[in-house]
Amino acid sequence: MKKMWKQKISNSGSAAYGLGFIGAAVYYISTATGFWMGVLGFLKALVWPAFLVYGLLKSLGM
Numbered sequence: 001m002k003k004m005w006k007q008k009i010s011n012s013g014s015a016a017y018g019l020g021f022i023g024a025a026v027y028y029i030s031t032a033t034g035f036w037m038g039v040l041g042f043l044k045a046l047v048w049p050a051f052l053v054y055g056l057l058k059s060l061g062m
Helices: 002-030 035-046 048-059
Strands: none
Touching: 002 035, 002 048, 035 048
């Protein structure tokens, strides 16, 4: 029972990351001014949680 509960949490985290990745990729690629900026946008979309945490910590003054 406990193992199944952990698996559900893991799956929901993966789903949130996946949806965030798709949203970030669409945003970064749609605002790109050229091909290589689109490639950079795709790479940024892979690490979007790092940008999120950085912005949160910066806004908290840490």
